[in-house]
Amino acid sequence: MGRKSPNTSPPKKLAVDHHHHQTRKRIASVAADGDAYNRKVREIDSSAIENGVTNGTVPLSTSPIESKEMHDNSAGHKDPHCDPDNPRIIQFSEISAAAFNIKGGVERTPCTRSNQLSKMLGMELYFKKEFLQVTGSFKERGARYALLKLTKEQRDLGVIAASAGNHALALSYHGQQLGIPVTVVMPVIAPLMKISMCRQYGANVMVQGANIGVAKEIALGIAFEKGYKYINGYDHPDILAGQGTLGLEVLEQVSNIDAIIVPVGGGGLIAGVALAVKTLNPSVTVIGVEGESCPSFQTSLNAGQLINTPCTSTLADGLAVPTVGANAMATARGLVDKVVSVCEESIALSILRLIEIEKAVVEGAGAVGLAALLSGKLPELAGKRVVCLLCGGNIDTTVLGRTIERGLATDGRLIHFEVVVSDRPGGIAELTALLSQSGASIKDIFHERAWLRTDVFSVRVKVVCETRDREHAVELENVLKSHYNDVNFNL
Ligand SMILES: Cc1ncc(COP(=O)(O)O)c(C=O)c1O
Numbered sequence: 001m002g003r004k005s006p007n008t009s010p011p012k013k014l015a016v017d018h019h020h021h022q023t024r025k026r027i028a029s030v031a032a033d034g035d036a037y038n039r040k041v042r043e044i045d046s047s048a049i050e051n052g053v054t055n056g057t058v059p060l061s062t063s064p065i066e067s068k069e070m071h072d073n074s075a076g077h078k079d080p081h082c083d084p085d086n087p088r089i090i091q092f093s094e095i096s097a098a099a100f101n102i103k104g105g106v107e108r109t110p111c112t113r114s115n116q117l118s119k120m121l122g123m124e125l126y127f128k129k130e131f132l133q134v135t136g137s138f139k140e141r142g143a144r145y146a147l148l149k150l151t152k153e154q155r156d157l158g159v160i161a162a163s164a165g166n167h168a169l170a171l172s173y174h175g176q177q178l179g180i181p182v183t184v185v186m187p188v189i190a191p192l193m194k195i196s197m198c199r200q201y202g203a204n205v206m207v208q209g210a211n212i213g214v215a216k217e218i219a220l221g222i223a224f225e226k227g228y229k230y231i232n233g234y235d236h237p238d239i240l241a242g243q244g245t246l247g248l249e250v251l252e253q254v255s256n257i258d259a260i261i262v263p264v265g266g267g268g269l270i271a272g273v274a275l276a277v278k279t280l281n282p283s284v285t286v287i288g289v290e291g292e293s294c295p296s297f298q299t300s301l302n303a304g305q306l307i308n309t310p311c312t313s314t315l316a317d318g319l320a321v322p323t324v325g326a327n328a329m330a331t332a333r334g335l336v337d338k339v340v341s342v343c344e345e346s347i348a349l350s351i352l353r354l355i356e357i358e359k360a361v362v363e364g365a366g367a368v369g370l371a372a373l374l375s376g377k378l379p380e381l382a383g384k385r386v387v388c389l390l391c392g393g394n395i396d397t398t399v400l401g402r403t404i405e406r407g408l409a410t411d412g413r414l415i416h417f418e419v420v421v422s423d424r425p426g427g428i429a430e431l432t433a434l435l436s437q438s439g440a441s442i443k444d445i446f447h448e449r450a451w452l453r454t455d456v457f458s459v460r461v462k463v464v465c466e467t468r469d470r471e472h473a474v475e476l477e478n479v480l481k482s483h484y485n486d487v488n489f490n491l
């Protein structure tokens with residue numbers, strides 16, 4: 001294919017590409033046969049690349065994807081299904097086969113319109129509620145399909161995977177359902193709740209490795225030694241095909257959509273969904289969202305090769321994959337219109353909005369799509385029909401508690417300030433009276449005397465309090481500033 005010709009032009013940034021959409025639209029009539037259509041799309045992409053008509057949507061190098069790190073090479077053990085030197089582009093027919101096979105084995109989750117958020121954001125907004133799967137994420141789709149595709153011998157021997165969370169849960173549960181032995185290697189940082197759930201689903205759970213990279217090395221070593229099949233949770237071709245069924249389902253559930261917003265970690269989900277959606281309706285805009293703490297998909301797209309991108313800790317832990325999958329990247333290439341990244345505050349706010357408005361508990365990785373909308377990263381979607389994937393709900397209760405506080409703070413409903421008041425009797429009573437008259441509720445209050453440089457009859461009071469909204473907080477700030485000279489407000 002033309003994709004293999006070397007690309008000497010500098011890496012290009014992704015952008016919505018109308019030329020590509022139109023080209024794909026014109027050949028949509030041949031979409032009845034997914035494979036034929038797929039080939040056609042790839043030919044168009046290839047000729048566009050050869051003619052230099054990339055228009056920004058095909059930002060990757062046309063050479064086989066290179067990897068800066070030996071992605072799947074652990075102590076000499078490579079994953080034969082995920083080879084960065086020979087990436088595999090999956091076909092639409094694999095997604096339809098997956099849909100047929102997993103039917104009845106995974107939930108058909110609702111995809112419903114949000115009245116309030118549609119109004120707030122000025123668009124027709126639908127949420128695909130994948131957090132309602134049995135194990136709390138879409139990962140069941142790929143996991144079940146990968147297990148169903150095993151040969152008799154592989155089924156008897158079993159499978160192995162490295163995962164800190166949702167893929168491990170999905171594989172453990174469906175392994176139990178299908179009677180296939182599952183081993184998961186979970187890094188020591190994996191949440192205890194997820195480790196114990198995998199055990200409850202009957203998996204052999206090994207908690208080893210400081211991070212997912214080390215856990216993967218260990219898992220590949222065991223796979224080689226014991227003959228288990230290693231199933232990469234974001235790059236195995238069957239995983240990509242399984243995740244693609246989510247795209248098919250969305251198109252069945254909501255008519256005439258303009259855009260679909262997809263969280264991106266290792267890239268398996270967006271690869272499958274983009275292929276499904278663009279094959280059936282090329283005019284749908286596919287938008288990827290990742291966390292600012294690990295923008296590995298965008299970095300690799302811009303560079304035209306797989307780049308190991310250091311990740312910092314994040315609420316969207318499911319998206320913290322330093323090197324995206326080679327097959328995922330090769331499959332998604334040319335089918336994704338735009339990728340944006342979101343900050344931690346917006347993820348916290350998104351989780352809060354989903355709880356308050358949708359009555360939905362969604363984990364950070366699953367909430368980045370709404371975070372992108374709330375933080376104004378996708379203004380072009382105003383007035384459009386948009387589906388946002390809420391793809392997981394596995395958040396630790398303790399993290400959820402902290403996240404709600406973070407969200408309230410971002411929303412201006414949890415504020416803190418310092419004020420210097422009189423240390424004579426009644427000084428603090430006056431302050432609390434002012435706060436109560438303003439309708440603010442005190443959560444925490446404490447004084448500081450020793451370090452004040454002003455007169456000894458003053459005291460610095462630090463207050464944390466709850467307000468109705470940001471306007472209310474600003475009102476309170478004005479009231480305090482009109483009463484006291486030394487007020488330090490943090491909104
Ligand atoms: C809830 C959730 N959303 C999105 C993703 C991203 O999927 P992928 O790694 O296939 O890009 C993950 C990955 O674990 C996830 O757990």
